[in-house]
Amino acid sequence: MAELEGSDKKVILSAEAYKTIILYSTRYANSSIPKEQWREIYGILIGTSDENSVIIDRAEPMTYGESTDVELGPEHYGFISEIQDKLDSEGNNRYMVGWFHSHPGLGLFYSYVDIINQISFQAPNPDFVGLVFDHTFLLDKKKNPNHPGFDIYRLNDPQMNPDDSNFENNYHKVDFEIIGLNEFFFANILTELSAYAASGLPLQTAYNEDPSHAPRITTTEKQTAEIMEEAKEIMTGISQVKETDLISIPTSKQQTEPKIQQLEQLKYEGKLAFLSGDSITGTEKYDTVISSLEELGDEYSEKLLDVLQDVSELCYENNHDTLTIKYCNLLKDIGEKYGNLFYMANADLFIGNIILRKGDKQKGMETLQNAAILFEKAQDYAGVGQINHQIGHSYLEYRDFESVCRFYLEAIKAYNQAIHKFHPQRKSYWALPSTLQRTIGELKEQISRLVEEVQSSEARDYIKNSLTQI
Numbered sequence: 001m002a003e004l005e006g007s008d009k010k011v012i013l014s015a016e017a018y019k020t021i022i023l024y025s026t027r028y029a030n031s032s033i034p035k036e037q038w039r040e041i042y043g044i045l046i047g048t049s050d051e052n053s054v055i056i057d058r059a060e061p062m063t064y065g066e067s068t069d070v071e072l073g074p075e076h077y078g079f080i081s082e083i084q085d086k087l088d089s090e091g092n093n094r095y096m097v098g099w100f101h102s103h104p105g106l107g108l109f110y111s112y113v114d115i116i117n118q119i120s121f122q123a124p125n126p127d128f129v130g131l132v133f134d135h136t137f138l139l140d141k142k143k144n145p146n147h148p149g150f151d152i153y154r155l156n157d158p159q160m161n162p163d164d165s166n167f168e169n170n171y172h173k174v175d176f177e178i179i180g181l182n183e184f185f186f187a188n189i190l191t192e193l194s195a196y197a198a199s200g201l202p203l204q205t206a207y208n209e210d211p212s213h214a215p216r217i218t219t220t221e222k223q224t225a226e227i228m229e230e231a232k233e234i235m236t237g238i239s240q241v242k243e244t245d246l247i248s249i250p251t252s253k254q255q256t257e258p259k260i261q262q263l264e265q266l267k268y269e270g271k272l273a274f275l276s277g278d279s280i281t282g283t284e285k286y287d288t289v290i291s292s293l294e295e296l297g298d299e300y301s302e303k304l305l306d307v308l309q310d311v312s313e314l315c316y317e318n319n320h321d322t323l324t325i326k327y328c329n330l331l332k333d334i335g336e337k338y339g340n341l342f343y344m345a346n347a348d349l350f351i352g353n354i355i356l357r358k359g360d361k362q363k364g365m366e367t368l369q370n371a372a373i374l375f376e377k378a379q380d381y382a383g384v385g386q387i388n389h390q391i392g393h394s395y396l397e398y399r400d401f402e403s404v405c406r407f408y409l410e411a412i413k414a415y416n417q418a419i420h421k422f423h424p425q426r427k428s429y430w431a432l433p434s435t436l437q438r439t440i441g442e443l444k445e446q447i448s449r450l451v452e453e454v455q456s457s458e459a460r461d462y463i464k465n466s467l468t469q470i
């Protein structure tokens, strides 16, 4: 055995980062997708460190993945350096402390390629860790009781030559703790997961009829009880694996964790109320969560924005226009306060659609175009594509085929970008690479059909030419 070299700092993983890893990994690999289509996902772990620990605050996913490990290439490193620049500009002493990827159904280990990938990170930064996640470990409770679904690794010797006969064993597990877990945390994750699974198919509805309107999620009381039961089981299992020692964690968050657990419970109850059609109880619960998070201050701003986005969407889907606008205005104000363009864009998307629904075409379109600009600045290309797609579609009704084609071309460009990079805050199931690819194909077909209806021959040539270049 090679001797351990360099860092032996343990890892403290925040529940938020864990949630991102679970949700993104299972979006590309879950029981509603045939196993041969499961894909790996990759991402970056961000945080800080002290003498004894590496603390992971959050996870930033990127989509480049295949069904087996891939060596990180220029597109990954491009993404990584963008994240690095963003962290530098934020200047709150957060940096890349690790990377993660998923092994859907493949098991937990480092492959030859994983070791190669880790060398470039760990050689300059001995604390750097790699997390491997396999969702089947989390869900198969008989085979892998009490397992959180991942392991964390470091290389024994980042300088070892890849030709060395022991190279494939050149890594070891790193001790870790997860902080901020509770059963409602898992209940919220499982509700989201079952929503993906339930809404995974009717993409035509999402795109062609009313692209802004996601299929309605319905949860029966029985499913709710099952979700809660499963959440409790996972939670009990994991807490047995790693006893969380909050005292040792160098963050001010420890005093507020019980409060957060309470809020997660309220959020869960609020969501269930909405899903069962009781929006009065739903808004009451969400309002309590919102005002409590506001009181907790800046540190919980991401959580607050996430909750506001959630309740805006629930109100929108239930056609409560006044409430949607109220929450969207708050979402926009708070998004602006914390410089979060993604949530500001979402607020405009909902508001724009409501204005359109009420019949004010011009103002509705302006608001949507503003949302597209914000999505573009936030680098959420799925959002940019969605809006261009929607605007293009609305020109069909005026038989303005040139505008339809031009907006569809813009949508294709944005969807292409979104295939390679998705926004960590985007939850929409329709933004999966395979779905985007299919949608691009459909848009191309529509453009080649509609372009023949365009009057100006110059515009026709331009559109046809652009179509061949995409």
Ligand SMILES: [Zn+2]
Pocket (backbone or CB within 6 Å): 069, 101, 102, 103, 109, 110, 111, 114, 132
């Ligand atoms: Zn791997």
